[in-house]
Amino acid sequence: MPRLDIIHDAVRNALIRDGWTITDDPYVIQYRRTTLYADLGAERPIAVERGGLRLVVEAKSFVGASKIQDLKEALGQYDIYRYLLEETAPDRKLYIAISTAAHRTFFTQDFVQLILQKHQLPIIVVNLDTEEVEQWIN
Template sequence: MLLVYNKPMPKLDIIHYAVKNALIKDGWTITDDPYVIQYRRTTLYADLGAEQPIAAERPGQKLVVEVKSFIGASKIQDLKEALGQYDIYRYLLEETAPDRKLYVAVSAIAYKSFFTQDVIQLIVNRHQLPLIIVNIEVEEIVQWIN
């Protein structure tokens, strides 16, 4: 959600806490909840900021994670909105925090039922959309897609 000036922060996605807990279980330290993207007079809120400790598997890596449940009436519309939001955040992060990699986190159920379709695979691959696939029930990361 694009927010300008002092408007309220957006409502959390229904899988927000499951994704957050999955990142923590995977060894990430949550640094921001939400992650504030400030560019000149515009303020946007991505869902999470996270970092890996130096001794971990991905040492010193920093992430910004946008959480999406894909439970709307039209999953294609949800994808269009997610891609647009991803592009906006990516462009602003390139200016404000180039050391952070942006990911979209989705549930394993949404991934299996929607993201594995041929047309969606084409779009996601062409867009080069980095994904974190999370098993919401056990709050664990199933797959990273770069």
């Protein structure tokens, strides 16, 4: 299994505080003979007749030497997971979880905003100090 991102526990706790039930830690993506591990699976029950909301969340700290390289890796990982989830768990929505610091210092830059808009990357912004979800960006 891969090493956990440094913000993993804060993201997990923030989702729980936001009313989500963690169903998988890690969330196993199995496609034929390939096994990959996303950080978390979570669900939130809503009205029984409508079913529940189900997520897969990948935590990314963006503390590497190059934030652009971190972004390229996150986008590639997101695409791979999304394609496999479309086949194996189409009822789950994939999100990337980032810290408020990464959002404030990197994700608000114009070129990053353009990339996120074109890529339609769903993001959960988590305050690492309070371990609370600050924003959902769809």
